[in-house]
Amino acid sequence: MTNFSIAPDTMTKLTRMGDVTFFEPAGDSPHEERHARHKRAPQEFQSRGLEDCISQVSTPTGAKPILKSMLTTACERNCFYCPFRAGRTRTERITISPDDMAHATDALARAGKITGIFLSSGIIKGSVTTQDKIIDTAEILRRKYRYRGYIHLKVMPGAEEAQLYRSMQLADRVSINLEGPTVERLAALAPKKEFDRELLGLLHVAAKIRREHPHERLARPVTQFVVGAVGDTDAELLTLTSQLYARLGLARAYYSAFEPVLQTPLENTRPTEPLRERRLYQSSFLLRDYGWDVEDLPFVDAGNLRQDVDPKTAWADIHLKQAPIDLATAERHDLLRVPGIGPRYADLIVQARGRGRLTDLNDLRRLGIAAPEKAAPYILLGGRAVPVQQSLF
Numbered sequence: 001m002t003n004f005s006i007a008p009d010t011m012t013k014l015t016r017m018g019d020v021t022f023f024e025p026a027g028d029s030p031h032e033e034r035h036a037r038h039k040r041a042p043q044e045f046q047s048r049g050l051e052d053c054i055s056q057v058s059t060p061t062g063a064k065p066i067l068k069s070m071l072t073t074a075c076e077r078n079c080f081y082c083p084f085r086a087g088r089t090r091t092e093r094i095t096i097s098p099d100d101m102a103h104a105t106d107a108l109a110r111a112g113k114i115t116g117i118f119l120s121s122g123i124i125k126g127s128v129t130t131q132d133k134i135i136d137t138a139e140i141l142r143r144k145y146r147y148r149g150y151i152h153l154k155v156m157p158g159a160e161e162a163q164l165y166r167s168m169q170l171a172d173r174v175s176i177n178l179e180g181p182t183v184e185r186l187a188a189l190a191p192k193k194e195f196d197r198e199l200l201g202l203l204h205v206a207a208k209i210r211r212e213h214p215h216e217r218l219a220r221p222v223t224q225f226v227v228g229a230v231g232d233t234d235a236e237l238l239t240l241t242s243q244l245y246a247r248l249g250l251a252r253a254y255y256s257a258f259e260p261v262l263q264t265p266l267e268n269t270r271p272t273e274p275l276r277e278r279r280l281y282q283s284s285f286l287l288r289d290y291g292w293d294v295e296d297l298p299f300v301d302a303g304n305l306r307q308d309v310d311p312k313t314a315w316a317d318i319h320l321k322q323a324p325i326d327l328a329t330a331e332r333h334d335l336l337r338v339p340g341i342g343p344r345y346a347d348l349i350v351q352a353r354g355r356g357r358l359t360d361l362n363d364l365r366r367l368g369i370a371a372p373e374k375a376a377p378y379i380l381l382g383g384r385a386v387p388v389q390q391s392l393f
């Protein structure tokens with residue numbers, strides 16, 4: 001890293017920070033993002049090189065190298081799951097000024113090392129002071145350095161409306177993390193955070209700002225939940241997610257399977273199965289992109305989803321095995337109920353049947369549907385059930 005200039009002190013600090021935002025998803029494939037970083041000691045949260053601060057993040061316009069960093073790893077709050085909680089001696093506390101962070105980001109971008117920044121922070125001297133520093137960093141980047149790259153900003157719990165508005169003007173995405181799906185779950189995870197006033201209230205304010213400025217380019221909010229540490233159920237998480245999509249214009253919900261961090265109150269709590277995180281994402285997309293209601297999701301014991309099968313297949317096993325969907329006549333929203341058929345394939349099927357009959361799985365393959373066998377038990381083709389070849393092995 002010699003072909004660009006960052007003050008040695010800032011470079012050292014950034015390098016020592018490393019993947020401090022390990023648990024903070026910045027893109028569309030948080031699972032891959034996190035697991036690419038998980039090969040090394042995940043409990044340390046401190047790094048060996050600048051490359052540890054840069055993640056390949058999946059975005060709607062392709063994978064981007066993003067600097068994921070914090071203005072400070074010190075924090076006056078004590079969230080039970082967090083490596084940066086006050087009093088944890090294993091965390092090295094490092095602080096970078098907005099000027100230095102902006103300069104380093106610009107230098108890395110000019111050198112072609114990154115195309116964006118995800119910026120978070122521990123809370124010092126309150127949320128408002130901390131949010132000011134986050135905003136300052138983005139202001140300096142956009143104004144002084146004329147930086148046009150991707151910016152994703154964390155919004156501190158309880159930030160002011162004007163701060164949220166400015167953050168939404170400066171950034172491409174803003175994160176307002178709810179952490180838990182109810183007041184009680186949040187209290188068990190982060191006793192100093194207030195669910196309604198500091199977090200859910202901010203998501204309402206973000207929606208209000210967007211309503212009041214319909215023609216302005218404003219970042220949409222995302223949120224994150226810590227899953228599985230304090231008895232939260234999939235039904236709780238997805239009911240709230242569905243309301244956030246429908247009423248508050250949430251761009252994306254992230255689910256972070258809980259992993260215990262040494263020297264925190266939850267250090268002896270069992271980690272959450274990654275498969276649970278995956279089922280939550282699949283369900284979340286059904287709610288956001290497939291027109292599903294939360295009541296459609298096939299919750300089983302105590303409000304959780306089956307983990308052995310994806311939620312769409314679980315639903316189809318109950319509802320479509322005896323009443324398959326006729327691809328010749330089904331409405332688009334019914335096609336979206338069939339495993340293996342997403343929005344794009346549903347459109348292709350509707351277009352194709354205007355041109356002729358779909359009579360067997362090869363017709364679906366010719367449309368580009370990669371694995372029509374997945375849909376086969378739940379559909380009629382040419383008015384008949386589709387014979388499914390049993391595997392001999």
Ligand code: SF4
Nearest residue numbers: 075077079082085122
């Ligand atoms: S406020 Fe944020 S940084 Fe501070 S302890 Fe809680 S989660 Fe960690």
